Amino acid sequence: MANIPAPIKDIQFIADEVxxxxxxxxxxxxxxxxxxxxxxxxxEEASKFLHENAGPLNRNAxxxxxxxxxxxxxxxxxxxxxxxxxxxxxxxxxxxxxEFGGQGLSYWLQLILxxxxxxxxxxxxxxxxxxxxxxxxxxxxxxxxxxxxxLGKLTTGEWSGTMCLTEPHCxxxxxxxxxxxxxxxxxxxxxxxxxxxxxxxxxxxxxNIIHLVLARLPDAPKGTKGISLFLVPKFxxxxxxxxxxxxxxxxxxxEHKMGLNGSxxxxxxxxxxxxxxxxxGNDGLKIMFTMMNGARLNTGIQGLAATQGTxxxxxxxxxxxLQMRAATGPEYPNKPADPIIVHxxxxxxxxxxxxxxxxxxxxxxxxxxxxxIIKHSKEQAEVVRADRLVAFLTPIIKAFLTEVAxxxxxxxxxxxxxxxxxxxxxxxxxxxxxxxxxxxxxxTGIQALDLTGRKMLMMQKGQIGEMxxxxxxxxxxxxxxFKQELQTYLDMWHEMxxxxxxQAQKNANEVGxxxxxxxMMSGYVILAYFWAQLHNSAVNNKGQLGTDFYNGKQxxxxxxxxxxxxxxxxxxxxxxxxxxxxxxxxESEF
Numbered sequence: 001m002a003n004i005p006a007p008i009k010d011i012q013f014i015a016d017e018v019x020x021x022x023x024x025x026x027x028x029x030x031x032x033x034x035x036x037x038x039x040x041x042x043x044e045e046a047s048k049f050l051h052e053n054a055g056p057l058n059r060n061a062x063x064x065x066x067x068x069x070x071x072x073x074x075x076x077x078x079x080x081x082x083x084x085x086x087x088x089x090x091x092x093x094x095x096x097x098x099e100f101g102g103q104g105l106s107y108w109l110q111l112i113l114x115x116x117x118x119x120x121x122x123x124x125x126x127x128x129x130x131x132x133x134x135x136x137x138x139x140x141x142x143x144x145x146x147x148x149x150x151l152g153k154l155t156t157g158e159w160s161g162t163m164c165l166t167e168p169h170c171x172x173x174x175x176x177x178x179x180x181x182x183x184x185x186x187x188x189x190x191x192x193x194x195x196x197x198x199x200x201x202x203x204x205x206x207x208n209i210i211h212l213v214l215a216r217l218p219d220a221p222k223g224t225k226g227i228s229l230f231l232v233p234k235f236x237x238x239x240x241x242x243x244x245x246x247x248x249x250x251x252x253x254x255e256h257k258m259g260l261n262g263s264x265x266x267x268x269x270x271x272x273x274x275x276x277x278x279x280x281g282n283d284g285l286k287i288m289f290t291m292m293n294g295a296r297l298n299t300g301i302q303g304l305a306a307t308q309g310t311x312x313x314x315x316x317x318x319x320x321x322l323q324m325r326a327a328t329g330p331e332y333p334n335k336p337a338d339p340i341i342v343h344x345x346x347x348x349x350x351x352x353x354x355x356x357x358x359x360x361x362x363x364x365x366x367x368x369x370x371x372x373i374i375k376h377s378k379e380q381a382e383v384v385r386a387d388r389l390v391a392f393l394t395p396i397i398k399a400f401l402t403e404v405a406x407x408x409x410x411x412x413x414x415x416x417x418x419x420x421x422x423x424x425x426x427x428x429x430x431x432x433x434x435x436x437x438x439x440x441x442x443x444t445g446i447q448a449l450d451l452t453g454r455k456m457l458m459m460q461k462g463q464i465g466e467m468x469x470x471x472x473x474x475x476x477x478x479x480x481x482f483k484q485e486l487q488t489y490l491d492m493w494h495e496m497x498x499x500x501x502x503q504a505q506k507n508a509n510e511v512g513x514x515x516x517x518x519x520m521m522s523g524y525v526i527l528a529y530f531w532a533q534l535h536n537s538a539v540n541n542k543g544q545l546g547t548d549f550y551n552g553k554q555x556x557x558x559x560x561x562x563x564x565x566x567x568x569x570x571x572x573x574x575x576x577x578x579x580x581x582x583x584x585x586x587e588s589e590f
Contacts, residue, residue, distance in 0.1 A: 003055035061262030092157025123262020134161025201266030229284030259432030310412030400523030
């Protein structure tokens with residue numbers, strides 16, 4: 001599989017020229033030492049490290065996978081040494097609190113590091129990524145004594161973390177969770193139950209694994225209101241915070257999966273394992289959503305990384321593979337045939353990949369900026385606005401970026417033809433690996449219900465909110481050739497929002513029937529806004545990335561508006577057909 005360097009110039013363009021990282025940090029009054037040069041130096045060094053150390057492991061990790069010997073899980077060859085060097089080089093602690101051994105750099109940098117982890121080796125990426133989320137949750141919600149015990153080695157990556165939600169009898173419906181937590185005399189709890197689909201539940205990269213486990217206290221009410229959250233370490237600590245005896249938990253087995261084989265996905269048994277309550281009893285699901293929402297953003301970025309990876313590989317192949325002649329006559333008459341990049345349909349597939357990768361990067365980085373505003377801004381109105389934007393955009397980021405990754409990886413296989421179907425070139429691995437991104441942290445359907453049911457109907461009463469205001473402001477003030485088209489599709493988005501809201505008052509099934517189509521429409525319209533922004537930044541460029549680079553951005557924007565954005569018309573049509581075509585068939589008639 002090709003180990004192609006990450007698209008550093010594209011990352012620089014979005015971070016520096018489109019989203020203006022220097023002004024962003026100056027306004028927040030944090031990370032004053034991070035200018036565009038420093039920011040990009042860190043990104044370049046991370047890319048160099050991963051290109052040399054993670055990229056070469058990718059194909060073998062997929063083919064070798066993880067193994068469970070009955071008592072422990074081993075990861076593919078090279079992962080242990082890679083993880084050790086990753087932590088020793090400081091990458092695990094990039095945005096960690098210096099009090100606990102972190103470097104104190106920006107969340108945004110950590111977000112991009114996660115993107116590159118997946119880009120270079122998808123199966124490796126989850127080990128570091130989940131630990132970051134566990135660290136953030138412990139920082140925000142755990143008692144000070146738990147923070148002192150666990151945050152240091154979670155920050156440096158010496159210990160890793162998981163979140164244990166799903167059980168064999170329930171998937172996303174966490175109100176059905178049965179895992180029990182019994183109070184002990186010493187203030188701890190005995191946690192008993194089985195969890196499935198636990199990413200990094202057990203592995204050989206670290207000495208200790210810190211599990212965040214949803215469970216019920218003895219007097220807990222039924223449903224989601226009766227769930228508490230517990231920190232349950234693989235190894236207990238003594239009075240000096242050193243590892244002592246093993247806790248009564250372990251991996252019963254690992255899942256044999258379609259893809260992402262280097263990532264250990266475990267069935268975890270907890271047998272009266274000692275755990276510690278985080279926050280208040282019965283507040284566990286609310287607390288866990290802090291990590292889940294971060295994980296959903298990171299999952300969307302994994303989809304982005306897969307889109308970028310399949311595009312880079314397909315583009316390199318299309319420039320070299322000779323087949324037939326251009327319809328208008330030979331483009332390379334000195335060669336026996338033209339490279340396939342001259343053919344319109346190959347360009348359609350490549351440009352679709354390119355439009356999704358580069359536009360979605362802007363969308364994801366924008367959300368990263370909003371999270372930094374929530375963390376650091378001293379202006380309460382800014383924080384409230386950013387919080388609403390993140391809440392609204394999170395299900396779109398998670399679902400839209402991963403769904404279009406499936407389209408992009410399919411095109412990667414198509415561009416390579418038969419070579420795309422075999423393992424040698426890596427395109428079929430991108431397709432297999434990317435599929436799980438549409439599933440974990442809540443399927444596309446679950447994200448769509450979150451957007452239409454919780455965010456649109458409950459929070460915003462049928463209004464799109466701040467994101468629509470941002471797009472409208474751009475239309476009203478910016479000098480853009482796409483303003484009229486953007487207004488047309490923004491109005492369509494508003495129209496469908498009001499339509500679904502009105503229909504839901506008549507029939508509750510209307511929300512579910514329209515939800516995925518509405519989410520995808522939302523993604524296409526928001527992506528159109530970011531492509532309009534990218535176009536403007538490319539026109540008014542800093543001149544640091546080259547004429548061809550900026551011209552390519554302008555022409556990709558034109559492609560997006562001409563060839564992809566019109567999909568919204570079909571989505572509007574299917575939304576307006578309502579729930580009847582889905583619900584008027586009896587179960588016996590299937």
